[in-house]
Amino acid sequence: MADERANQEIPVYIPPAVTAQRSDNPTKPVTDAPGLRTEWDASTLDGAVSWLEEHAAFLGEWLLPTMQNDIKDRLTGPPGSAAPPFGSFPTAIALSDRHLGHYTRAEGAVQTVAEQLWQTAQALREVKEKYETAEQANRMSAAAFDQLFAAEASSSSGRYDLTGA
Numbered sequence: 001m002a003d004e005r006a007n008q009e010i011p012v013y014i015p016p017a018v019t020a021q022r023s024d025n026p027t028k029p030v031t032d033a034p035g036l037r038t039e040w041d042a043s044t045l046d047g048a049v050s051w052l053e054e055h056a057a058f059l060g061e062w063l064l065p066t067m068q069n070d071i072k073d074r075l076t077g078p079p080g081s082a083a084p085p086f087g088s089f090p091t092a093i094a095l096s097d098r099h100l101g102h103y104t105r106a107e108g109a110v111q112t113v114a115e116q117l118w119q120t121a122q123a124l125r126e127v128k129e130k131y132e133t134a135e136q137a138n139r140m141s142a143a144a145f146d147q148l149f150a151a152e153a154s155s156s157s158g159r160y161d162l163t164g165a
Helices: 002-006 042-076 090-131 134-139 142-155
Strands: none
Touching: 042 090, 090 142
16 A cells, blocks of 8 residues: 555646846937826825735735634634644644744734825825915925825824734
8 A cells, every 4th residue: 555655646736937028228228218107196196005005904904804704713723622633743833834924923013014005095185285385385395295104104003903902
């Protein structure tokens, strides 16, 4: 029986090769090029705020609870169960702990990204409000942008904290 298993082929998936195309850099500078578009309007900023809020909501309101209800429950076993899901051998317990550690770090990373997306959206919303009039747009400096983003980061941290802390 063992000899039969040793001679069996095991299928292995090999993804197709990815090819990259390279674009050549110009050999001399182009002096009459119009340059990159750097102007913004309110509709562009509205779209960016919507995108940021949608992605923050997806991560914080859908993905995080789903991760907790699905992945974490499988790693910790059913409530009230004495036996770990991978078994009670020392190696199985170590494996379970390692996977739970990976899960905890992934959950924290998703939570951080969701919160930072939300904070950026709120700060960008405020930038847009100040940008809508010419006088305020002229007064906005790089320091003012930094101050807005820093204020939003401190006011909305912990938005997607599922631990209740």
